[in-house]
Amino acid sequence: MAESGESLPVVSEDGVTLLVQRYGPAGGPVALLHPGAGSDHLTLSLLARHLAGRGYGAWVLNSRGIGGSDRPEGGYHLAQLTADAIAVLEHAGGQRALVIGQSLGSAVAQQVALLRPDLVGSLVLLATWAASDPYLRVQFALSQAMARSEDPSPLLYLIASRPLLNDPPSREGLKRGMFTGRRAPPAEMLATYLAIGQEHDSKGALPSLTVPTLVLSGERDLMIPAVYGEEVAALIPGATHRLLSGPRSSHLFHWEMATEVHALIDDFCQL
Secondary structure: OOOOOEEEEEEOOOOOEEEEEEEOOOOOOEEEEEOOOOOOHHHHHHHHHHHHHOOOEEEEEOOOOOOOOOOOOOOOOHHHHHHHHHHHHHHOOOOOEEEEEEOHHHHHHHHHHHHOHHHEEEEEEEOOOOEOOHHHHHHHHHHHHHHHOOOOHHHHHHHOOHHHHOOHHHHHHHHHHHHHOOOOOOHHHHHHHHHHHHHOEOOOOHHHOOOOEEEEEEOOOOOOOHHHHHHHHHHOOOOEEEEEOOOOOOOOHHHHOHHHHHHHHHHHHOO
């Protein structure tokens, strides 16, 4: 169970069936993991399996339109993604959970904690930001244009490290996962999710959060520079910010530096 996970359907408030992958035991503490834009549960599977090994039931959300979840015509905006995540937490038992979000998933995680603090025991935000300022809005717009182009592979250079991209098997594997493989989202779906990032603005609300929060940023993250994570941690009372450094501290540091990330989360959760 902890290694391969179990696919479970969860119905959202608007009737969309979300396919959620659960690793670890059905009982015990719950962790909800929300991947980034256009990514399925596999992108957070290393962390989910790690948490399962620590006794968590780790639920990884496949967002609507992604990884076997229903693909409705509409409903792709931050408020609906937040409602979907809340539906999964309620399905998982409605207890206070460890909520982890990466990139766009971190924006969803912030909103869940703000709207339903009764469901969030602690919060881990990976490659996060508080509000989409002009810099990030242009960043997301450029990323959407790349996703829609005939060759979207330049988008990889915003999210992955130089060592990964200079290794042909790793580069091709990431390319298949994002663009060409069986599980890859259609180009328009990926662009839709990148557009959602432009909506995010919780800057004024974050000071009201009382949930224990760990913010992790990558020193060489070109997609969401580390300064944005520093701002989030400064806005949330008592939050801790940790900077991952080194050649693999990319936007995908949760994957490229999994050992370091897992240790920081273990320490934060006192596992």
